[in-house]
Amino acid sequence: MLRISSCQQSIWALGQTSRVGSKRFISSGNTGKDLLNLDFLQPFSQKSVRRPPPVASSSSLRPPTGHYPRRGPNHASGSKNFDGSGRIPEGSRGSARYEQQQPHIPKITPSSVIPYFEANVTTWCRQMRTLKRLETFGFPLEESKRLLMLFAQEVQHGKLSGSEDASFHMLDRFAQTHEESSIDTIYSTIFFSWLTQTEHAHRSRIIKKARVSSSTLALADELMETTSCYYPADNFPFARTMHRKVIMHVGPTNSGKTYHALRALAAAKTGVYASPLRLLAHEIWERLNTGQIQPLGIEKDPSDTQNSSGGNPRWERPCNMITGEEQRIMGEDVGLLSCTVEMLGYQAKSDVAVIDEIQMIGDPDRGAAWTDAVLGLAAKELHLCGEETVIPVVENLLKDTGDELIIRRYERLTPLAVEEESLQGDFTNVRKGDCIVTFSRSNIFGIKKMVEEKTGMRCAVVYGRLPPEVRSEQAALFNDPNSGYDVIIGSDAIGMGLNLKIKRVVFESLHKFSAGGINPLSVSSVKQIAGRAGRYGLHADAGGSTTTLHAQDMAYLKQCLDTPYVAVDYGRISPSKEGLSTTMSILPEGSSIETAFDAHRFIGKIPPHLRYSSQNQLDQVYDVIDNEWADMPMEAKMLLLYAPVPWRDTKTVDIIKNCLTMFSETMSVQFDKAIEGTKFMSILDEVEEKMKDQKSTNSLEDIDIPNASDKLMLLESFHKATVFYIWMSFRHPVAYSNFEQVSALKERIEVVLNFMLDVISKKENLLQFKQLGGKGRRATAKAQDYSPRRETEKLQYLNKLDLQKLKLSKEMGGPTLKSYPTKSSSNTSSPKEYS
Numbered sequence: 001m002l003r004i005s006s007c008q009q010s011i012w013a014l015g016q017t018s019r020v021g022s023k024r025f026i027s028s029g030n031t032g033k034d035l036l037n038l039d040f041l042q043p044f045s046q047k048s049v050r051r052p053p054p055v056a057s058s059s060s061l062r063p064p065t066g067h068y069p070r071r072g073p074n075h076a077s078g079s080k081n082f083d084g085s086g087r088i089p090e091g092s093r094g095s096a097r098y099e100q101q102q103p104h105i106p107k108i109t110p111s112s113v114i115p116y117f118e119a120n121v122t123t124w125c126r127q128m129r130t131l132k133r134l135e136t137f138g139f140p141l142e143e144s145k146r147l148l149m150l151f152a153q154e155v156q157h158g159k160l161s162g163s164e165d166a167s168f169h170m171l172d173r174f175a176q177t178h179e180e181s182s183i184d185t186i187y188s189t190i191f192f193s194w195l196t197q198t199e200h201a202h203r204s205r206i207i208k209k210a211r212v213s214s215s216t217l218a219l220a221d222e223l224m225e226t227t228s229c230y231y232p233a234d235n236f237p238f239a240r241t242m243h244r245k246v247i248m249h250v251g252p253t254n255s256g257k258t259y260h261a262l263r264a265l266a267a268a269k270t271g272v273y274a275s276p277l278r279l280l281a282h283e284i285w286e287r288l289n290t291g292q293i294q295p296l297g298i299e300k301d302p303s304d305t306q307n308s309s310g311g312n313p314r315w316e317r318p319c320n321m322i323t324g325e326e327q328r329i330m331g332e333d334v335g336l337l338s339c340t341v342e343m344l345g346y347q348a349k350s351d352v353a354v355i356d357e358i359q360m361i362g363d364p365d366r367g368a369a370w371t372d373a374v375l376g377l378a379a380k381e382l383h384l385c386g387e388e389t390v391i392p393v394v395e396n397l398l399k400d401t402g403d404e405l406i407i408r409r410y411e412r413l414t415p416l417a418v419e420e421e422s423l424q425g426d427f428t429n430v431r432k433g434d435c436i437v438t439f440s441r442s443n444i445f446g447i448k449k450m451v452e453e454k455t456g457m458r459c460a461v462v463y464g465r466l467p468p469e470v471r472s473e474q475a476a477l478f479n480d481p482n483s484g485y486d487v488i489i490g491s492d493a494i495g496m497g498l499n500l501k502i503k504r505v506v507f508e509s510l511h512k513f514s515a516g517g518i519n520p521l522s523v524s525s526v527k528q529i530a531g532r533a534g535r536y537g538l539h540a541d542a543g544g545s546t547t548t549l550h551a552q553d554m555a556y557l558k559q560c561l562d563t564p565y566v567a568v569d570y571g572r573i574s575p576s577k578e579g580l581s582t583t584m585s586i587l588p589e590g591s592s593i594e595t596a597f598d599a600h601r602f603i604g605k606i607p608p609h610l611r612y613s614s615q616n617q618l619d620q621v622y623d624v625i626d627n628e629w630a631d632m633p634m635e636a637k638m639l640l641l642y643a644p645v646p647w648r649d650t651k652t653v654d655i656i657k658n659c660l661t662m663f664s665e666t667m668s669v670q671f672d673k674a675i676e677g678t679k680f681m682s683i684l685d686e687v688e689e690k691m692k693d694q695k696s697t698n699s700l701e702d703i704d705i706p707n708a709s710d711k712l713m714l715l716e717s718f719h720k721a722t723v724f725y726i727w728m729s730f731r732h733p734v735a736y737s738n739f740e741q742v743s744a745l746k747e748r749i750e751v752v753l754n755f756m757l758d759v760i761s762k763k764e765n766l767l768q769f770k771q772l773g774g775k776g777r778r779a780t781a782k783a784q785d786y787s788p789r790r791e792t793e794k795l796q797y798l799n800k801l802d803l804q805k806l807k808l809s810k811e812m813g814g815p816t817l818k819s820y821p822t823k824s825s826s827n828t829s830s831p832k833e834y835s
């Protein structure tokens, strides 16, 4: 636990000492263990009043006027056509693409919603977590008990389930697709909408029967008002002044969706490309600047020449780039911008905006950024590229904006064949142009070793923990026919964003470990990954194929490719920074960030086609921010919440904590001090020495790095720490003043990581090969040399290295105030981007 010094307290002078919120008491299941002995509920728990459910037509489900949800002051008049029905969307039964299977979640059919609601209300009201949650929101315990008792009584007497009331409280959400906590959430939001109903008779009854004070009712009203977001489109007044033309480009992977949207962008005077990945933002930025995207309406001309990047000089479009950690500014008056979706700004109008991978709107962790982008981009023409499955969610979002929606459907440009046979577990069947997909990091290196031994071909590797720069480099090696890297081994990170010359995708496995155990890959993931084979325009022999390593997986592969995409049931929404701050100001003093999020999740009304973002990834964040840095000012907490912090990586988090301590104590964060006591620099130096050895022998065979796998992992963590520092230096340039040095360090790590990827499969047996079906025959490894291009680059790098190290050690000594070429950063929000 970090100690908060007195100096820190004076900097974070909010005087917050007592914490009310804690997540510990919130248990996940309704097991009965957390039931309180709430005698006050006994009169109602025994007699469940059952009545036949009313038939709720979609029109009858419209919230009555004069009730919550309240609309913000900026509500656009064009949004009167919002349906607000809460009806169960077509195709919403199936598992959502990004959700875990939750077998313990009850199946509630539309016709059993009301019996379910009434029969289980007492259980919900009796749960310890229900009462405790109300307490963290500031409701007095005794009043909460009486309120819950009255609520249970009224529910059981059918007071909330007449057709008008059922629709007002949106009871049909019980029958929509569920995630783990949704039953609890739905009960809670119904409870609050009941509590804050405005009719005089209702209020008098509550005051009289539950003996609730007016301050408690006022608190409920205030919380309801600040946490409700029933008309999220209203949060973007700038876009609401426009009548936008929204064009959805939908179809399978490799069907040309993005191609058409990008042509419109390249022809626009002003425009923005929003990417799911840093890598992709970079790629599009480069392609626009170097004339590799043919602007719509501009034809090829026989007299056209090629620039050094292979682009057409007539098509070059100056474009800036902003991601969480990088800014490439070509000029102040440049009309185009490529950025990650979390870095979008909503204060400027443009002609064309492109949002890529729109189906990410359903992603539990990041989906809210896509929802904001769809609602908030003030573009005359908004292009959304992605899967067809997301159309209903977008349609629902746009009902509230009055925009025009055009849907363009595409077919795959090249055929994708499923091969008759698997590789029969034999790596000698691997061919040039294969991409082998596996889901653990150690498997990746094990397979690389096996393939290299058995076929003599070299393998590039791509997986999620690798920095995007290294992934790009590995992809370039695979795409370069002269590099010697003929095979690529990857995790599902290959599914998005890299242009790879894959001829065949081979699944080592179709199961992946994720929270909750080992689960089969979703249909959508299988299609997306397999679809990378035979990228249009990259192969002379157009078309690709897919298969599995093991025969037993073939049936599931075929089944997935034959199954239609599963619908995205709902989009995601997150409380805004401002919303959270207001909520914090209403909650009891010292409340945690987690309590503020909970208030939004468990009180506020949101439209039926949206859900709040998942809390899964925030657990570690709460641990650090709420427990260790409880006294940190709200603004600093919010910044940290959106910073690129790999919360599960304790090595990186330790460095980040050092940075935060330095920031709070001295307002000067020196990176060398933050990493003091770690092995990071010594490992980096050690590997760089090995690179020099390799330079003299020109062979990897004699390079021996003990515990290379562990060191690789540490270097990956080290890289993430540099990324965090650079990100913070954009927000606090004076305090995080080692920007240039840390950037140089980051580049060094990237080069070393690439080297390690080569070394590692040579020296370590990372896998039980039998498990992979290897026959144990050790083929003579062919000595592999680097391609001339790569070798020259490496020599140049090594020559620069000593110079750089010298400079770095001098410069890291003390605080230096540097100004950076491009620090716009009016937008410091949410770079939780994937890289």
Ligand SMILES: Nc1ncnc2c1ncn2[C@@H]1O[C@H](COP(=O)(O)OP(=O)(O)OP(=O)(O)O)[C@@H](O)[C@H]1O
Residues within 6 Å of the ligand: 251, 252, 253, 254, 255, 256, 257, 258, 259, 260, 385, 413, 535, 536, 537
């Ligand atoms: N009409 C076309 N003429 C030339 N090249 C095209 C055309 N359409 C698409 N391409 C090329 O085909 C490849 C796939 O296109 P694109 O990236 O637009 O597909 P996509 O449907 O967006 O797939 P993904 O979702 O996998 O990115 C790209 O390299 C693109 O430049």
